[in-house]
Amino acid sequence: MKLTKILASTTLAATLAFSAPAFAEDSSQPIKIPTHNWSSQIVMAHVIGGIFQSMGNNVEYVTADSQAVYEAIRNGDVTISHEVWQSTFGKSFYNAMEKGGVIDAGTHAATTLEEMGVPKHVIDNNLCPGLPNWEALKNCKDVFKTADSGGKGRWLEGPQSWHGDLMPVRVEALGLADDYTVTFAGGADALWAEIASAKKDNRGLIVFNWTPNFTDADGFVFIEFPEYKEGCRKADGGDGSCGSPKGWLKKAANYKFPKTHPAAYTAFSKISFTTKQIGQMAALVDIDKMTHKDAAKKWLADNEAVWKPFTQ
């Protein structure tokens, strides 16, 4: 062990002496990229990992919870996060930043939307005429009712830990409380299962969803609520009768990353994907049934013109 170490350090010293870098070089320690549980994020992790590798960096992929990851970045267990969604993760992101250890590494071109909506078949088959305008909901609660919704139409919201009372407040503020009730799903899987089941059965369903997402490929229509204005949410002092804002999609990094891997950090801060590109990455997995790794390889091969400039 000792011998190899000495050998290694001599080789290292030799290479260093000959290459004599003009800039500080990236450390050879691996960059730890988190993978969460939705396809676009995992493919993008491998795409960004591929970009780093093309620059001669070592990378490592770590499975992490999408909320807890910011604490992990703070502690250095994870180096970056490449999909920070404004409304879902904004709070965790800024909390971690406030405690120190996390930096903002720029914003993607893609804008995001996290909102209640209906699967496309609901619009195509005109199950509730007038949608996606929210006012149409007033006349079709029966289309959306379920066995346990007490005769009301049901809004299927994500887990309570995602947005708290946002949707119940909105239902109340829009005057829909007599006709609609909110049910909290246990996780994203539950939302997809309901969407798939509703589609097979041509059934009405109001469900929380977001874009870019793999459901984009099948068609998903977001309900148009009264436009979001600064301060319209209850938490900000408003009555809550507004829809969700178009959100940003940011990148985050551990505060040491720019110092340890200056070149990789520069590339990472330049990386900016559009909604379409993120959709492509997800579709390679969800529609073309490729593995995440293969999808990333294919995307990198097909889109050199997009990502090469980031590295220069």
Add this chain to the structure above:
Amino acid sequence: MLNSFKQSKLQQFALLLVVFITLCWLVPKPDDYKYLVSAATSNTGSDNWLWRLPDLIAWLPLWLADGINYVMFDWITVDVYNEDLEENESISVVKEITRSLSWFVLFFIQTIREFLVGGLKTIVTFTSWDFINDNPWAKLPGLPWTVVTGAAILLGFNLGGRFLAILVGASLTYISLFGQWEPAMKTLSLVLVAASISVVFGLLLGIAAYRSKLVEAALSPVLGIAQTMPQFSYLVPMFVLFGLGDHAGALATIVFATPPMVRLTLLGLKSVPSEVVEAGLMSGCTRRQLMFGVMLPAARQNILVGVNQVIMQCLAMVVIASLIGATGIGDDLLKALNGLKLGKAFELGVCIVLMAITLDKLSLAWANKPIDYFADLSFSQRHRNKFILLAILAAGVLLALIGRYVFGDGINYFFIIDTNKGLTTESYLDAGIDWMVTSWFQPLEAFKAWVFVDVLEPVRSAFRGMPAIATFTLVMGVGYIIGGVRSALVVGAYLLFIALTAWWDRALTTAYFVAIALVIAGSLGALLGILCARSNRASKVALIMCDTLQTFPSFIYLIPAIMLFQVSNIAVLIAITPYAMIPALRYTIEGLRNVSPALQDAGSMSGVSRMQRLISIELPLAFPHIVLGINQTVMFALAMVIIGAMIGSTEDLGELILGSLSDAQGIGKGLILGLNVAFMGLIIDHLLNTWARERKEALGLA
């Protein structure tokens, strides 16, 4: 009159029920009471303590979180110069200690993993990343799957003969051909390390408990809590203390897997015959020699059954551990579910079951294989297996090299079949689920409406409408009738803890789920068990079904349940029932089949019919054992309610436990919520165990 009341437990229970109902009637639900669906911070309702106790320890979760974070990150800090940052940074000593432990565990996992499937981190450990960058050849190649499978077959043959060899070979070949070799081996490496650490810990704790009554008494409640606490509730602490990754998954697995090892070690040591101990003492053994040279070998079988239990527990944690970074099959399975790839998830679930069956049968065969201390073997006999192993290695490597030539740039089927590139039955499975949803959903609508409106909703409001004083009276009263003052105080203390946290209402909702699941799963399991116990073959098939269902990751049937029953309490119950049914079925069959044949013959000779024999002889004798099964059913149901929260709409403790996972500050919340669930389990466990023990003694079975 009074005397007969003292004698008859039935009359006592009847009186208790009357008192309970009167209390419910006397303390009505306050008008301003509203069940808090939002992330509840306190119980609502009036200040009436008979209705709800005040949440006096609602501060505990936050205090715990702050405390752990302080010790972890701010307690003892040292300023260290960081070369990369070119400035001093303060480093927490405690964090460095826990992270070194993580590093240690991770190193073992990685080394085993890279021997099995290849990689370069082991070499990095002994050199550096720079060395790897400069020497691209420096990585472990991994073993061809044929070699690992061959070695496993050899092991199976030696431990259990031809049948076991075929079983092991077929399982591993299936995993390989279906393209899950790499994730399976990743999981295996984690399981091997976690299981080894659990076994060592378990042995040491078991020995300590055997030597000191004090340790035994202190350990007993800790083991109880570790076994009943939902695994989700200690995932956040693991991740805060040890960081994300395979090591955190392994450590969480160890918490879950160690208790049975401790219990079985203790049991094994206690049942060593005193003659054996005395023989050891007479030959002049020291304390240590006596333990390691005499007692542990004498307790071998119990200890090895403990090893078997540890392995099974580890495999049961595979999916949950992947929530904090464990890679392998569990991780792939969760990702498949997230993308709604049910067929894939099902195949992965089958692979976990196959791994579990393989490891289960191998370790049981090892436990049951007698050691031949007097065998006189020749050199070739003693080393035969080593030669065969070498031959397998050579043949496998040769085959892999040939494969590289035959398959060219494609997948080398003789080396390792790439993940998800093997055979698959995905499309058929998905089509099957499609068919199920399209053809069953509508017919089920009326049934769902009935179940919800006429069964679930009334039961749920009844549970939530119970005043605290009535709940306490009922639970402590049952404790008193079954086990006297001591039992009443024990269960009362558990209950008091729950009542003083902010989550009493939520606990009542969890109790509602468990109660309904218990009625359905308990009666179905017992009934099925009675039917199966009539025939040898049916019993065997049913027990194999139990093994399979128990290791099949329950996450998978959450999704079809949602597709058919939507996000609703019904779906949650449908998901709980098959899993909770397992112990009821298993214990009923075991209980009935263990009724001594002499007693059965005696019955038959007195001329009873089959039916009479079942009702008057077999069932009463098997009943205590069946009650233990019911006890396990409650435990399984509790565990599954928490997982069922992944469906949604539960509004119970599980929903909050899952929520605490996504919250780095959730460390205290998760632990206290977990304790609430554990205490609910321990109340039932205490009551049913006490009762079954007394009953067994009365029947002369114990």
